[in-house]
Amino acid sequence: MKKTTEIPVHRLDDTDFYASHTDGINLGDFSISHRIDFFALIWFGSDEGLHYIDFNPYPVKKNTVYLLARNQVHALPGNRPQSRVIILSKTFFDSIEDDDLRFLFVPFNNEGITIPDEMEQPLAELFNFIILENSGSNEPRLLHYYLNALLLHLYRFSNNSLARSAYHDERLRKLFDLISTNYKTQKLVDFYADKIGLTAKRLNQIVKEKLDLSVSQLIYNYTLIEAKREISHSTKSMKEIAIELGFNGQSYFSRFFKKQTGLSPEQFRQENI
Template sequence: MASDSGLALGDHAPSHRISFFAIVWFSETGGTHHIDFESFPVRANEVFLLAPNQVHSIPAPTLPPARTIVFAHDIFDRIDEPHLRQLFLPFENIAFSIPDAMQAPLTHLFDLILLECNGLADIALLLKYTTAFLTHLYRFGKHNPQVSGAEDHRLVKLFHLMQMHYRQEKSAAFYAREIGLTAKRVNELLREKMGTTVSKLLYRLMLIEAKRELYHRQHSVKEIAYGLGFSDQSYFARFFKKQTGLTPEEFRGGAR
């Protein structure tokens, strides 16, 4: 579950999808890394959280030293606090900076996770340690005003539904109905929490997946367009260029 050596997920240049949740804590400053084709500087004592299906890469020639914690859905699904699960949402990739005063305590906490992984690997204890680590990250982050606990649970369900159905369902009314709210209230919550709307999140999900598919070259542009729910290839091409400034073919050609 954990590593204290060089970065354990992600190799050099080839971007790849990860199949697990990951906490990446960089130990030194220098270079860049990429999450879903967005570039971020590598800085000491900054932490990034990754979710399954995100694309992560670090350019050659060297991997920056980092502590990593990786875990599967069976751990993630046991995290009771919705606001901690929301930290892994792939809509925005935030760097959490660990203050100087907390670097030693969190290093000790990480060491406890590593020790337990290499020993009895008690899931209940690992969950407590991991939840404690995420709670500290949540405190370090810059967050919008909190919504109520019930609304937090609904937002977690909303994000899960969107990730499952964004290819087929593009209507805010569909997602609102599934979580027992009106479309107006869902968009109000999203504006309060993340400064966005259902439509904007759906566009972001489609754009991220389009980039992943184009990069990996397993399907034609036409197949990608239809797979994402576009009625024709030209509509998809206009959407992609509006969001990126590039045609799908230009992005695919420059992604190698």
């Protein structure tokens, strides 16, 4: 994955919804790291090694589905595997009424969802209906019905019991939204607890119970992902990146990054050139 002066951004122009097989996607080079300006569902149809979400490797396996959130970084080195892809603009994504389904796209949980063998053909037919409508009348209400049905099946197939229990907690949904918006400037649990109407202790208890993480770890996850993006695909100095991410200085940022990754920011940049 070669380094560029700025990370490429793939955009969904002039439409809010697009469904296609692999050969119909022409948004840019998928083999190098790129940031997506949309939400994406990728259903792999063959076993082809690895792909990368926010610089972490995940297997490309037949009938495994990955759900990517806007602003995540993706890379698919080598030949494109067979796949079915659905791309949603932020406008279309925000119009999905079911909170549980929107929550499937949270960026801290990037594990794939496996489609059982007996459901491959029925869901392939559902995907074909989506493509048919998308290339024809393109009625948003019908696309919502079809997409909701597909996402509901994926929700059912998900075997991440911690994440599934979190889907039903409105406090956690609000926490994720707050962190994704404020993690650069607000590092303390008290800020988020106050916004949600809980004590910091109680909020930590809920997050630990539902996700086996602390609130601070969630904040660190968002911060670390953005740090990796900036270090790997920008010419900014480490000092500039540290300030943008809300650290008091480069030394604090360097200690944080090495503690989380085992590498200094400089080492990480060298490995991703």
